[in-house]
Amino acid sequence: MPIDIEKFKPAYEKWVEESLQDYQAGKMKEIIKKYPFIVPDGIPWTSYKGQPSEQTFALVTSGGFYLKGRQPPFDTVSIHGDTSFREIPKTVHQEDLAIAHSHYDHSLAEQDINIIFPIDRFIELEKENIIGKVAETHYSFSYVNDVVTLVTETIPKFLSRIKAEGVDVLFLVPA
Amino acid sequence: MAEEAGIPTISMGNAADRMAHIRPPRALFVKFARGSMFGEPGNVKRQRRIILDALDALKTMTEPGTIQELPYKWKRPDPE
Numbered sequence: 001m002p003i004d005i006e007k008f009k010p011a012y013e014k015w016v017e018e019s020l021q022d023y024q025a026g027k028m029k030e031i032i033k034k035y036p037f038i039v040p041d042g043i044p045w046t047s048y049k050g051q052p053s054e055q056t057f058a059l060v061t062s063g064g065f066y067l068k069g070r071q072p073p074f075d076t077v078s079i080h081g082d083t084s085f086r087e088i089p090k091t092v093h094q095e096d097l098a099i100a101h102s103h104y105d106h107s108l109a110e111q112d113i114n115i116i117f118p119i120d121r122f123i124e125l126e127k128e129n130i131i132g133k134v135a136e137t138h139y140s141f142s143y144v145n146d147v148v149t150l151v152t153e154t155i156p157k158f159l160s161r162i163k164a165e166g167v168d169v170l171f172l173v174p175a
Numbered sequence: 176m177a178e179e180a181g182i183p184t185i186s187m188g189n190a191a192d193r194m195a196h197i198r199p200p201r202a203l204f205v206k207f208a209r210g211s212m213f214g215e216p217g218n219v220k221r222q223r224r225i226i227l228d229a230l231d232a233l234k235t236m237t238e239p240g241t242i243q244e245l246p247y248k249w250k251r252p253d254p255e
Contacts, residue, residue: 003176043239045200045255052230063210104209114217121222131230141207157178161181170177171229172186172199173212 003038009148011036013029016079016145023079028103052134055168058135059088063109063116063175064101064142067092073100076141081135081144083154087161088138092119102144104175116173135167185229185236187212194242201236203229204244214247221253 019031044124064074066086070099074082094113099106122134139158144150162170177184178200186199189207203225205212214221225245232243246254 014193023195030206040198043198043200044176046178046181046183047237047240048183048201048233105227106210108211108216114219114222115213115216117212118213120227121219121226124223125226130227141254151176159177159180159182162177163180168183169233170182170184171226174188175210 002011003147003151005148008036008038012146012148020079022040022159038147049167052169053129055172056133056135056166057122057131057169057171058162058165058167059117059122059134059138059167059171060141060174061105061117061139061173061175062101062143063092063104063117063140063173064099065097065117065140067096068098071167075144076102077103080146080149083144083146084141085154085158087170088119090115090119090134090136090138090139092138095126101175103143106175109175116175118173132168135162135165137161137165183233187225187226187229188242192232198240200239201232201240203232204242205247206244207247207249215250221247224253 006088009071015036019034025161065088067072071086097110114120119138122131125131126134184200186202188194188199188204189204189209189212191204193205194202213225214234228245
């Protein structure tokens with residue numbers, strides 16, 4: 001694993017302790033400066049093979065999207081952020097989605113989700129056979145600082161879902 | 176971690192410093208603000224074009240950590 005979580009954990013816990021006051025005061029630049037970013041030893045890599053027209057694509061965003069009235073919003077208060085994800089169906093429409101993320105301006109995405117989550121464009125490309133298939137399920141994360149829980153609990157769960165669905169390629173769009 | 180599990184990824188990004196930290200396996204860099212990686216709301220043509228750029232990048236990026244800068248500018252027409 002290129003991410004050494006055992007090494008990160010104490011550095012992260014120290015960061016939480018030292019940054020909580022600044023976080024609560026909204027001093028985001030200050031706390032990001034102190035965040036113990038991990039520089040991976042190597043870049044994880046799987047060679048791309050095949051043709052998009054024969055493959056299944058899934059979108060992953062960190063835009064904080066959730067299904068209005070059907071899924072709980074993300075935690076936007078905790079310094080840890082929210083380590084969970086929401087499953088967004090292929091059939092989603094703009095009006096079905098809400099955004100819970102306090103650290104970017106989502107007013108434009110509220111007008112057009114496709115600027116972070118270009119699901120409508122993917123469906124058009126599927127109809128034109130430029131891509132093989134748009135996965136039935138896509139994924140939204142939100143603001144997360146707690147990489148420990150993310151890496152040890154959330155990501156394995158997420159990977160088992162995308163593998164079960166036969167996803168060939170992930171398109172990652174940070175907010 | 177997806178790549179380690181055998182699933183190739185392509186990422187969007189708009190912050191060179193952050194991308195240098197995170198080192199995504201394959202990435203497209205855009206000069207747009209946070210929250211609008213595919214450009215202006217309603218710019219369907221541009222959204223489509225960026226996805227097509229990503230499909231090309233999947234085939235052409237053969238070195239881990241490749242970042243390609245896209246030429247699009249906010250509220251300016253796309254280059255031919």
